[in-house]
Amino acid sequence: MPDAADIQRNENTDYERSDASLTGLLLVAIVLTVLLGVAPLIIRAGFPTTRGDVDRRLAIAPPAPRLQTNPRADLDAYLAEQQSLLNSYGWVDRGKGIAREPVAIAMQRLARDGIDGFPKR
DSSP: OOOTTTOOOOTTOOOOOSOOOHHHHHHHHHHHHHHHHHHHHHHHHHOTTTTTSSOOSOOSOOOSSOOOSOHHHHHHHHHHHHHHHHTSOEEEETTTTEEEOOHHHHHHHHHHHOOTTSOOO
8 A cells, every 4th residue: 555655646636625505505495495386376377267278078989999908808709709700601792702611611622622723733
């Protein structure tokens, strides 16, 4: 460890020899507190009708998707609907003659008959 005599002093540096004024800091804190406490009152006095000019009731229903209160039941209902579409007959577009059939039957028919224009093995 170097001795005190070995330490070189830098004459260009110094430290602050006084503390911040406690009275000045207290005065700034009081002014800010008063300003923050009085400003809303001044704004309210200057604009007295701003609070009553907006109807805050919900007049329309919010758009979908809505908040899910029971996500598990919603998912189960969705999956059941999709399974019934996959496993049943029905019209996709009756005017164009497009119908759906169960996936298992469609796969069997495709394996048996193939695809028109697709080479067979």
